Amino acid sequence: MSLSTFNRRWAAVILQALHHNGVRHVCIAPGSRSTPLTLAATQTSGFVFHTHFDERGLGHLALGLAKASGTPVAVIVTSGTAVANIYPAVIEAGLTGEKLVVLTADRPPELINCGANQAIVQPGIYGAHPAATLNLPRPTESIPARWLASAIDSEMGVLRHGALHINCPFAEPLYGEMDDTGLTWQQALGNWWQGEKPWQVYTASGGITQQPDWHSWRQKKGVVIAGRMTAQEGERVANWASTLGWPLISDVQSHTGQPLPHADLWLANPGALQVLEQARIVVQFGASLTSKRLLQWQASGHQDNWWLVDPLPGRLDPGHHRGRRIQATVEAWLDLHPAHKQVGWAEALRAYVQQAAVAVEKEIPASGEAGLAKSLPRLLPEKGQLFIGNSLSVRLVDALAQLPCGYPVYGNRGASGIDGLVATLAGVSRATCRPTLAVLGDLSALYDLNSLALLRASPAPVALVVVNNNGGQIFSLLPTPAEVRSEFYAMPQNVDFRHAAALFGLPYIAPQSLEELAGCLKQCWSGPAVATVIELKVPEAEGAAMLQKLVARASQQ
Known part of the structure; x- marks a missing residue:
């Protein structure tokens, strides 16, 4: 044997x-x-x-x-x-x-x-x-x-x-030429080897049912929150909320087009919160919310009817609301709970959203980390996709950009770690074969430097924009002690990614402005299927400081 x-x-x-x-x-x-x-x-x-x-x-x-x-x-x-x-x-x-x-x-x-x-x-x-x-x-x-x-x-x-x-x-032993050992054992499975079906087919039980009181609830004042969903689900939720006339507060991963953009800013305004307090029900689709202000509002717990729809098991509600936890796909739930055409009840929110949009346009310069986040929609490849890193990158995009409805956005927002982001990007690119813009921080890129090797085999153009603010500047948003913030929190590494790109044989570009970056990206999208490392060096704490400034201003308006 x-x-x-x-x-x-x-x-x-x-x-x-x-x-x-x-x-x-x-x-x-x-x-x-x-x-x-x-x-x-x-x-x-x-x-x-x-x-x-x-x-x-x-x-x-x-x-x-x-x-x-x-x-x-x-x-x-x-x-x-x-x-x-x-x-x-x-x-x-x-x-x-x-x-x-x-x-x-x-x-x-x-x-x-x-x-x-x-x-x-x-x-x-x-x-x-x-x-x-x-x-x-x-x-x-x-x-x-x-x-x-x-x-x-x-x-x-x-x-x-x-x-x-x-x-x-x-x-x-693990090695050796194959012989007839176990052949009869293996052949006992017959034509299973040539077929396509499992030996035993398991059928999922159960299914979702319509909430019996939905007809009544849909005629009341409600708020829709959109968390992590697919592009198709995001488009449907956006249309559903619009038909109901309910305000839609969207996460960067929602694919809804964020009809009320910059929520992380205007949710800091007491007047906006007063408007939202009129809601009788909140329906949330998807979890893993990014906005700190949205999470704070969610945790406030004022609503007694909070419905959370997500296909994943578990509570998924850090606010522990009184309401309903519905484990179902978004599309299946929407099929059973049609919207009823109504006039919007929260039009007063538009003024606060507009104030935030004006502040973003006027205050954020056409440079730096905040400027990149604001400009991101015009940098996206046509029929492509976006991959966003964690820490400061995703927070700035969530607060300052308005992404197109249905445009694919990927990230690792479960545990929200910085490990494995380059590798995950490579997997997304290989699975879809679509041009991909990725935005990561310098520490995130360093943490997964080995995975630059995976980008050498790209089926479509990939632009990996490493925003080098010299360390973990997310800690500038937190009340970390200023005297030890650099040494024990931000941990600046003072590195140049030119050498990392060269190590793995990848093209490297270091644009000096956002306009130059835009030109580089156009070349990437029209060029061959290669991955390019683009290092954008920005002032260290500018992005975090700009976000703090805009939140503070919104809270006082």
């Missing part, structure tokens, strides 16, 4: 079962213990392969692929700390709903807790963050292949959101 052959036959069932359950992208890191999975994947037709030497980046590459494609994506890693490096992507997927299938090769049980090399306790390593875990036994012919196929089907059939962790122990 050839153990290496049977390891591969066992792994082949796993990979084929994943393919039957919709996996098309497979991300593979180098490793020896994962050899059965890697070789089985390469022998399974219908997969697109992605590789990376850095497991942390690989996990976020998979996250970006899943985010933009809407399909489950598999990740194959070897044993030991390689497994731990996938953890941040598993956490993010759990919070934002992307389906990741993490296949972690493992040592067999007799090599655990005995001092064996590269052997750690892997079952349960991701804690409560995966949606499901499957700890497979050591490959053996005493377990029928139909059990293995149905075990995968069982977990994939009920996976709606988040990661599935499948731990796969393999004993040595």
Whole structure:
């Protein structure tokens, strides 16, 4: 009996079962213990392969692929700390709903807790963050292949959101020529190998129903909040709110076109808050709100009827409102809850929105970090997409820009970390093949510098704009002690990304103004499918200071 052959036959069932359950992208890191999975994947037709030497980046590459494609994506890693490096992507997927299938090769049980090399306790390593875990036994012919196929089907059939962790122990030898070992075991699955359906098909139960009192509520004064949604959902919510005549307060990830832009500014105005207090009901679609002022209003808890519609499980409401938590897709809920044409009741808000828009136009110069955020809509590629980093970048765009309705916007706003942003960008680009503008801070880019290697294979033009304000200037928005802010919070690195681009063979541009940046981007969009690193050096605290100034002014008007 050839153990290496049977390891591969066992792994082949796993990979084929994943393919039957919709996996098309497979991300593979180098490793020896994962050899059965890697070789089985390469022998399974219908997969697109992605590789990376850095497991942390690989996990976020998979996250970006899943985010933009809407399909489950598999990740194959070897044993030991390689497994731990996938953890941040598993956490993010759990919070934002992307389906990741993490296949972690493992040592067999007799090599655990005995001092064996590269052997750690892997079952349960991701804690409560995966949606499901499957700890497979050591490959053996005493377990029928139909059990293995149905075990995968069982977990994939009920996976709606988040990661599935499948731990796969393999004993040595891992290498060798294939022979007839386990062939009869494998062939017991018959024509399943040539088909497209899972061995066992799982049907989701339940469904949503119409709120019985919706007819009454839709005739009252309401407010709509739009959080993270798809582009199609954002357009529908915008039309729905407009028909109802309810004010729509939109997040940068909402794709609604932000009909009441600059909410992070005008929500600081007491007069605007008084108008909103007239609302009898708030309907929120999607979670992960960015605006600090919107989050403060949400946390105020004045509304006794707060409905939150989101397909993800969990409460998703940091304000802990009295109301209804409805787990459903936005489109399914809208289908059952049509809008009733009404005259808008909160027209008084328009004056506060206009004041904020005038302040943005007059006060923000055509330069710097705030100027970039304000100008972002005119810099977007036609039929393209936007990827926004975390920390200060996304807050400035949310407060100062008005993005087009339905224009795709991506980001990692679940845990809102700065790890893996370049890799996630690469995954989004590969999944969509659309020209992509990305805006990241310098520390975010540094944190994921290895993943610049993933941008060397871009299917469409990518412009990675690194806004270099020399450190984590998000802390300038917080009451951090001024005397230690630079050393212990912002941590300026005084780096030049020219060298990082050269290290990975990527084109590099350093525009000296926003107008020059606009010209550079036009060249990117009309040029070949390459990724360009564009470093925009800006005054260190200017962006944060400008946002603070505009919020303070709005609060006094």
